[in-house]
Amino acid sequence: MITENKNSILEVKGLSKSFDGVHAVAGMSCSIEKGTITSIIGPNGSGKTTLTNCVTGMMPFDGGVLCASGVELARIVPHDVPTYGIARTFQNIRLFEQMIVRDNLLVVLTERAPLAALFERHSPLHEEQAEELLRHVGLWEKRDVLASRLSYGQRKLLEIARALAMRPLIIFFDEPFAGLFPEMVKTVVGIMKEFREQGGTIILIEHAMDLIRELSDHVIVMDAGTVLAEGAPAEVLSRTDVMEAYLGG
Ligand SMILES: Nc1ncnc2c1ncn2[C@@H]1O[C@H](COP(=O)(O)OP(=O)(O)OP(=O)(O)O)[C@@H](O)[C@H]1O
Numbered sequence: 102m103i104t105e106n107k108n109s110i111l112e113v114k115g116l117s118k119s120f121d122g123v124h125a126v127a128g129m130s131c132s133i134e135k136g137t138i139t140s141i142i143g144p145n146g147s148g149k150t151t152l153t154n155c156v157t158g159m160m161p162f163d164g165g166v167l168c169a170s171g172v173e174l175a176r177i178v179p180h181d182v183p184t185y186g187i188a189r190t191f192q193n194i195r196l197f198e199q200m201i202v203r204d205n206l207l208v209v210l211t212e213r214a215p216l217a218a219l220f221e222r223h224s225p226l227h228e229e230q231a232e233e234l235l236r237h238v239g240l241w242e243k244r245d246v247l248a249s250r251l252s253y254g255q256r257k258l259l260e261i262a263r264a265l266a267m268r269p270l271i272i273f274f275d276e277p278f279a280g281l282f283p284e285m286v287k288t289v290v291g292i293m294k295e296f297r298e299q300g301g302t303i304i305l306i307e308h309a310m311d312l313i314r315e316l317s318d319h320v321i322v323m324d325a326g327t328v329l330a331e332g333a334p335a336e337v338l339s340r341t342d343v344m345e346a347y348l349g350g
């Protein structure tokens with residue numbers, strides 16, 4: 102039972118999702134506080150990505166409800182997700198590979214204003230917003246390069262810029278640091294902290310404990326599709342049952 106929290110921006114109540122009898126998410130409930138970074142951690146296969154997929158409309162869930170922007174939803178479809186201020190990045194990066202970097206952003210920026218897009222596909226305002234975002238994530242120099250030509254880290258930054266272009270209230274990051282060089286990790290950490298400073302909410306799925314400690318205001322530990330523990334990072338990460346779950350206990 103979740104207590105009503107007026108600072109909560111997103112609530113998940115009894116959410117479940119099975120695949121052929123595998124209960125990937127099994128009656129999961131949690132409440133995400135506005136303007137914070139909440140990390141969702143847990144062993145491989147504990148349901149973190151499935152939960153994210155359900156909340157971001159990538160797959161229907163079997164039971165439970167979401168409460169987003171004060172609205173209770175028993176289902177959510179991809180094109181409705183931005184309406185609720187939700188954006189995400191993927192565990193496997195998804196870009197328009199054969200478009201240049203700037204166009205990857207302009208597509209998102211014009212999608213947000215479909216009427217304007219009918220008359221003037223790339224308005225000066227969108228060009229300006231694209232420039233601002235590319236400078237913000239450090240990709241301005243690469244603006245005319247095909248997405249497929251970027252390094253792995255640069256691709257990650259472009260994916261993050263695309264999420265930011267939706268001007269979301271909440272961003273889900275599914276393992277954003279995996280495979281990044283330390284310099285790039287620092288850049289992404291900086292972007293996340295800045296988003297939070299501006300009032301944004303982040304849900305971070307991550308395995309690296311040092312990053313979880315550095316970034317999280319709150320940690321939720323998933324195991325077997327539900328919440329094993331939650332609380333402040335130092336407290337949660339010192340629990341023996343949490344460590345045992347990680348070690349496959
Ligand atoms: N599309 C799918 N079809 C069938 N089973 C799936 C599918 N997606 C996930 N599963 C299963 O659901 C369970 C939860 O998987 P999920 O990917 O959500 O875990 P995770 O916590 O994100 O793991 P990881 O840390 O490895 O990314 C696993 O048993 C997985 O095999």
Ligand SMILES: [Mg+2]
Binds near residue numbers: 149150151
């Ligand atoms: Mg996953």
